[in-house]
Amino acid sequence: MAERPSSHAIAxxxxxxxxxxxxxxxxxxxxxxxxYLSQAIEKPILVEGPAGVGKTELAKAIAAWRGLKMIRLxxxxxxxxxKALYEWKYAKQLLYTxxxxxxxxxxxxxxxxxxxxxDQLHGFGDVFFSxxxxxxxxxxxxxxxxxxxxxxxxxxxxxxxxxxxxxLEILSDxxxxxxELGTIAATSAPTVILTSNSERNxxxxxxxxxxxxxxxxxxQKLEERxxxxxxxxxxxxxxxxxxxxxxDIRTLDxxxxxxxxxxxxxxxxxxxxxxSELGHEVVKDTLNVLLKYExxxxxxxxxxxxxxxxxxxxxxxx
Amino acid sequence: xxxxxxxxxxxxxxxxxxxxxxxxxDAMRAVASVGFADRNVLRDSLLLTLAKSEDEKKALGSCFxxxxxxxxxxxxxxxxxxxxxESPNAVPQSPAGAGDTASQSLGALAQMLLAQNRxxxxxxxANASSAAGLSDIRYFTQRGLFASRMLDLMGIxxxxxxxxxxxxxxxxxxxRLQAATEDLRTAVREAVSQALALYGREETENxxxxxxxxxxxxxxxxxxxxxxxxxxxxxxRRLRERYSKxxxxxxxxxxxxxxxxRRNAAWGGVPFLTAWKRRHRxxxxxxxxxxxxxxxxxxxDFFLLLIHSLHEVVDDVRSFxxxxxxxxxxxxxxxxxxxxxMADIMDKxxxxxxxxxxxxxDFEKEFMASVTPQTTVIVLGDARSNNLDPRAEILKRIAxxxxxxxxxxPEGRMTWGWGDSEMPRYQTFCNxxxxxxxxxxxxxxxxxxxxxxx
Numbered sequence: 001m002a003e004r005p006s007s008h009a010i011a012x013x014x015x016x017x018x019x020x021x022x023x024x025x026x027x028x029x030x031x032x033x034x035x036y037l038s039q040a041i042e043k044p045i046l047v048e049g050p051a052g053v054g055k056t057e058l059a060k061a062i063a064a065w066r067g068l069k070m071i072r073l074x075x076x077x078x079x080x081x082x083k084a085l086y087e088w089k090y091a092k093q094l095l096y097t098x099x100x101x102x103x104x105x106x107x108x109x110x111x112x113x114x115x116x117x118x119d120q121l122h123g124f125g126d127v128f129f130s131x132x133x134x135x136x137x138x139x140x141x142x143x144x145x146x147x148x149x150x151x152x153x154x155x156x157x158x159x160x161x162x163x164x165x166x167x168l169e170i171l172s173d174x175x176x177x178x179x180e181l182g183t184i185a186a187t188s189a190p191t192v193i194l195t196s197n198s199e200r201n202x203x204x205x206x207x208x209x210x211x212x213x214x215x216x217x218x219x220q221k222l223e224e225r226x227x228x229x230x231x232x233x234x235x236x237x238x239x240x241x242x243x244x245x246x247x248d249i250r251t252l253d254x255x256x257x258x259x260x261x262x263x264x265x266x267x268x269x270x271x272x273x274x275x276s277e278l279g280h281e282v283v284k285d286t287l288n289v290l291l292k293y294e295x296x297x298x299x300x301x302x303x304x305x306x307x308x309x310x311x312x313x314x315x316x317x318x
Numbered sequence: 319x320x321x322x323x324x325x326x327x328x329x330x331x332x333x334x335x336x337x338x339x340x341x342x343x344d345a346m347r348a349v350a351s352v353g354f355a356d357r358n359v360l361r362d363s364l365l366l367t368l369a370k371s372e373d374e375k376k377a378l379g380s381c382f383x384x385x386x387x388x389x390x391x392x393x394x395x396x397x398x399x400x401x402x403x404e405s406p407n408a409v410p411q412s413p414a415g416a417g418d419t420a421s422q423s424l425g426a427l428a429q430m431l432l433a434q435n436r437x438x439x440x441x442x443x444a445n446a447s448s449a450a451g452l453s454d455i456r457y458f459t460q461r462g463l464f465a466s467r468m469l470d471l472m473g474i475x476x477x478x479x480x481x482x483x484x485x486x487x488x489x490x491x492x493x494r495l496q497a498a499t500e501d502l503r504t505a506v507r508e509a510v511s512q513a514l515a516l517y518g519r520e521e522t523e524n525x526x527x528x529x530x531x532x533x534x535x536x537x538x539x540x541x542x543x544x545x546x547x548x549x550x551x552x553x554x555r556r557l558r559e560r561y562s563k564x565x566x567x568x569x570x571x572x573x574x575x576x577x578x579x580r581r582n583a584a585w586g587g588v589p590f591l592t593a594w595k596r597r598h599r600x601x602x603x604x605x606x607x608x609x610x611x612x613x614x615x616x617x618x619d620f621f622l623l624l625i626h627s628l629h630e631v632v633d634d635v636r637s638f639x640x641x642x643x644x645x646x647x648x649x650x651x652x653x654x655x656x657x658x659x660m661a662d663i664m665d666k667x668x669x670x671x672x673x674x675x676x677x678x679x680d681f682e683k684e685f686m687a688s689v690t691p692q693t694t695v696i697v698l699g700d701a702r703s704n705n706l707d708p709r710a711e712i713l714k715r716i717a718x719x720x721x722x723x724x725x726x727x728p729e730g731r732m733t734w735g736w737g738d739s740e741m742p743r744y745q746t747f748c749n750x751x752x753x754x755x756x757x758x759x760x761x762x763x764x765x766x767x768x769x770x771x772x
Binding site (some may be wrong): 013029030033034035037040041042048204207208210212213214 | 336338340343347351352359362363366367369370372375401
C-alpha cells in the first residue's frame with residue numbers, strides 16, 4: 001500500500017486522549033486507541049453503540065482537535081451515488097452548449113465532410129465531461145480536500161445495502177472511479193468515521209475494511225468526568241449523585257435506556273433549577289428529561305425514592 | 319512474536335471470530351504501531367482490528383486472556399538461556415543432599431525435575447508442545463494422544479527407567495522423583511486442556527451440533543435441551559436471513575403495453591416511460607396448528623420455538639395450539655419472548671390427552687375464515703387421537719380452501735397407522751407429509767414452506 005505523507009502524525013494514545021479532552025470529549029482508552037490506530041494504519045473507524053453515547057460527537061471532536069474540516073454525510077434509505085458521491089451539472093452543461101454553439105460552428109466550419117467534423121470534435125476531448133462540470137457531493141468533497149478532513153458517514157445502517165458496496169472502494173483505497181474522468185485518489189487520506197445504531201447487520205466486506213469500535217454506556221467514573229467537562233457549573237456532590245442515579249436507572253428494564261446525552265441534558269436542567277443535591281421531588285419533576293417513553297417513566301417512578309436514598313447514602317460514605 | 323500472533327489468530331478462529339488474511343495483516347500493522355509494552359492497549363488493538371461485533375469482541379476478549387495467560391514459548395526459551403548460566407550450578411546443588419553419585423547417571427529430564435528449575439521445566443514443556451504440534455488439537459478425544467506424545471518427546475521413557483533404577487538404589491530420591499513426575503504429568507495435561515480450549519473449540523462445537531441436529535427431538539436428554547434451543551434459534555436466524563430480506567423486484571420481463579400507453583398518454587402515446595409486467599408474488603400466509611398434548615410434549619416444545627421464530631420471518635402467521643381443544647396463540651407468541659410464551663401456552667392447553675377431532679371442530683367453528691387460497695396450513699403432530707373420531711372431513715374442507723396443507727409428524731413412517739394413529743386418514747388430504755423428528759428435518763421442512771412463496 002502506498003504511503004501517503006500524513007500532514008501531522010499523532011504521537012501516542014495519550015496524545016489522543018488529551019487532545020480530545022481539550023475539545024470537551026472525554027474518551028475512554030478504547031476510543032483513544034481506535035483513533036490512534038486509524039491514523040497509524042489509515043483505516044476508517046466503524047462506531048457502533050446505542051443512541052446518544054457520543055458517536056457523532058467523536059467525529060466532531062476529532063475535527064476540532066486536529067483543525068480539519070468536517071464533512072458529514074447523513075445516510076437514509078434511498079441515498080444514492082448522485083447524492084453521496086458526485087453529479088453532473090446538467091444545467092450548466094446545457095447552458096454551455098447553447099453559449100458555445102456559435103463557437104462550435106466556427107471551429108467546425110472548416111471541415112468539409114461529416115467525418116472531418118467528427119475528427120475535429122474528437123480532438124477537443126470531452127469538453128463537457130470534465131472536472132468543471134462535476135458537482136462533488138460529500139464523499140468526493142472529502143477526497144478532494146487538500147489537507148485532509150474528517151469524513152463522518154452517519155447512521156450507515158439506515159442506508160441500503162447497495163450504498164454500502166459503493167463505499168467499499170473509498171474506504172479501502174481512499175479513491176473513487178468516475179467513468180468519464182477516471183480514478184480520483186485522495187490527496188491526503190481523510191479520517192473516516194462511520195456510525196451505526198445496529199438497525200441492520202452491515203456486510204462483512206464493509207466491516208472488514210474498518211476498525212470496529214463499540215461504544216457502550218461509560219463507567220461511573222468516566223461519566224462523571226464527561227458531565228464535569230460538559231456542564232461546568234455543576235457541584236461535585238450533585239454530579240456524583242446524578243451519575244450514580246442514572247447508573248441505577250440503567251439497571252431497570254426500560255424501552256430506551258438513558259444515555260450520555262440524556263445525562264448531560266439532565267445535568268443542565270438540574271443546574272438551571274439550581275438544585276444542589278438530588279431530591280425526590282426534583283427527580284420526579286424532571287424524569288421526563290431522562291426517559292422518553294411514558295411506559296418507562298411508569299416503571300422508574302416507584303424506584304425513584306429508593307435510588308435517591310441510595311445515592312445519598314453512598315455520598316455520605318464515599 | 320509474529321509466530322505468537324499467528325497462533326493467536328488461529329485461536330481466534332477457534333472461538334468463532336472470522337479472521338481473514340487481510341484482517342490479520344491489519345492486526346499485525348496495528349500491533350506494530352502500538353507495540354507490546356502495554357497489555358491492555360494490545361488487547362484493545364486486537365479487538366478493534368479483528369472483532370466485528372459485540373459478541374465477537376466478548377469471545378475474542380476471553381480468548382485473549384486465555385491465550386496470554388499461558389506461558390509463551392519464545393519467552394521461556396530466552397529466559398532459559400539466561401538461566402543457563404545458573405542452572406549448571408543449581409543442578410549439582412540440590413541433589414547433593416540426596417547423593418551425588420546417583421544423580422550423575424540420571425537422564426536429562428530426571429535431573430531437571432529433581433532440580434525443580436521452574437523456568438527450565440516450562441521451557442521444556444513449551445518446546446515439547448510445539449514439537450508435538452499441540453496447536454493442531456481439534457477434538458476433546460485427542461487429549462490423551464497429545465499428552466502422551468508430549469511426554470514421549472520430553473523423554474518419559476528414560477525417566478521411567480531412571481525411576482526403576484532409583485527404586486533399587488535410592489528410595490528417598492525415587493520418591494521425590496515420583497512426586498515430581500506426577501506434577502509433570504499434571505502440567506502436561508493442563509497444557510493440553512488449555513490448548514484444546516484455545517484451538518479446538520470450533521471443531522468440537524461443530525461435531526456436537528452435527529450430532530444434535532440429527533438426534534430425535536423426542537429423545538433429547540435434559541442437559542441437551544438448552545443446547546437444542548440454541549440450535550433451533552440458530553436455524554430460525556438462518557431462515558430469517560434467507561427469507562426476510564426484501565429482495566429488489568427484478569425489472570426484467572415483458573412490456574406491459576397497456577400500462578405503457580396509458581402512462582405516456584401525455585406525449586401522444588410516444589413511449590418515453592416504459593412499464594413492465596411484474597410477476598405477482600404471493601405474500602406468505604401461514605396457519606400453524608401445533609399439537610401440545612402429552613404424547614408429543616417433548617417435541618412440541620421445539621415446534622413452538624420454531625413457530626415463534628416463524629412469527630419473526632413471516633408477517634402473516636396465525637398459530638393455534640391444541641390438545642383436547644384448540645386455542646389461538648398468535649398473540650402470546652407475538653408479544654412475549656420465546657421461553658415465556660411457551661410456558662404460557664403449555665399452561666393453557668398443554669399436556670392433555672389429544673383429541674384431533676374436537677380440535678378440528680374448534681378450528682372450523684371459529685377460525686376457518688383465516689384460511690384463504692394463499693394460506694399454507696401446517697399441522698405439527700403425531701395424529702394420535704386416542705381412538706376418538708378423527709373428523710378427517712374437516713381437514714378435507716380446510717385443504718379445499720387452502721393453498722397447501724403440510725403435515726409434519728415427529729413419528730417415523732413405519733408407525734403411521736398403528737395403534738391410535740390416524741395418519742393414513744389425514745394423509746389423503748395433505749399436499750405434503752413429512753416425518754419431522756430431528757432439528758435438521760424441521761429446518762428443511764420449514765425452509766421448504768417459506769421457499770414456496772418466493
